[in-house]
Amino acid sequence: MKLSAVLTVLFLCISKLAFAESVGFQQFQLASDTSRPLKVSLWYPTSQNSPSESVAENLAFIGTEVIKDASVLPTKHPLVLLSHGYRGNWRNQSWLANSLALKGYVVAAINHPGTTTFNHSRLQASQWWQRPHDLVRVLDYLLEDTIWRASIDAENVSAIGHSLGGWSVMQLVGAQLDRDAFKAQCQLYANPKTCGLADELGLTSSQPGEPKFFNFYDPRIKKAVILDLGGARSFSLKSMAKVETPVLILGAGIDIGDLPQAMESGYLAEHLPLFNRHYKVYEQAMHFSFLQVCKPGAITLIEEEVPGDGIVCKDGSGTSRLKLHQQMFKDIFSFLTHA
Known part of the structure; x- marks a missing residue:
């Protein structure tokens, strides 16, 4: 294809987006029959x-300017x-959302x-399959809601996840948990975070209510962006090899004491x-x-409250x-x- 044709295609893709000078913002809670209400922003x-x-x-983080409702x-x-990371929240990637x-x-x-950040329930944390299902629930709601379905292109849906959120998003594009592989990898490459949290996250043994099959692939997700994920070694090689959804993997080059990005991302x-990553x-x-x-001063402020947590600003x-x-x-x- 000639360069002029390529540029034309790219221009057409971008021109379909309705650029804006301002950002609207809403929050609501998605109810659930399973006692798992979701706060959506x-x-x-x-x-x-x-x-x-x-x-x-x-006090520590800069927000974004929006027009509420x-x-x-x-x-x-x-x-x-x-999808946020372990003990993160909706604010974490607000800069990207905005x-x-x-x-x-x-x-x-x-x-x-x-x-x-606001809910450390060990029972809910151990229900690892709920994380990808949370994203599916929100997608279902937005595509079925009378107002939002008129504003969303159902053929152009992507998912972005940071850390444990990246692990969750990968399941929506076809990666599947393999407990035996995960245990073997933790024996080879023991690490304090991913392997250290395995029991809490329900990754070492079967959990009450756990689905029989670990396939959470959703064909509505057309692209995935993975931000310095953890837990990649818990996925089966067979399932990763079959992923057809385009995936962008972004890693952080500076190790903070867990597995280096080369062994995760x-x-x-x-x-x-x-061909698609x-x-x-x-x-x-x-x-x-x-x-x-x-x-400015956020590191000191955070360290005074929780020593060691100032790393989130480094x-x-x-x-x-x-x-x-x-x-x-x-x-x-x-x-x-x-x-």
Whole structure:
């Protein structure tokens, strides 16, 4: 194909997005018959520009400016589902959600009960299969809701996950838990985080109510973005080899004491089919560089409350989290629109 034709195709893909000057924001709770209510946060493009207020901000982290309960631009928008990491929350990738909404996306982030900042229930944490199911529940709701189904392009749905969220998203595109393989890998490469949390996350033995089959593939998910995941070695090689959904794998180059990215993100990249996976490492990024930008003095503030947790605001020397986010967004947006 000639370069001019390629550029034309790329332009047409981007031109379908309804870019916006402002971001609308809503939150609601998705009820459940299984005692697992989900808090959902939505970012989306809007033509309204006031009244503006900050969300996802606290003493340590910078939030984003949104128009609460604004109307959504009247056209079909691509949808992105966001899954946070272990004991994270909907705020963690708010910088990414806001940026995508400005480019015309509807973005839905949820708190996963049991593994979120606000809910440490060991029972819910051990129900590992609920994490991918949480994302499916939100997708089902948005595509069935009278208002949102008119605003979402059901043929353009992607999922993005950080850390344990990346592990959850991978299951939606076909990766499957293999307990025997996971146990063997932990014996070979013992590590304090992924292997150390295995009992809490229900990965070492069968759990009450666990599905008989571990196949959570959802064909509605057309693309997946994996942000420095953990737990890649718990997936069966056979299931990874069969993944056909395009996957962008982004790793953090600086090790923080767990398995280095080459043994997590790199392992995933090694075993996914080459034709549909993209893999990049940010050499100056740390695991938590994918979280919000921290405020000045945040490290000291966090260390005073929980010694050791200040690491969530640390990045590699010679860069800044804002610069890293700019490159990350460029790579993610390019993948979502061009891959």
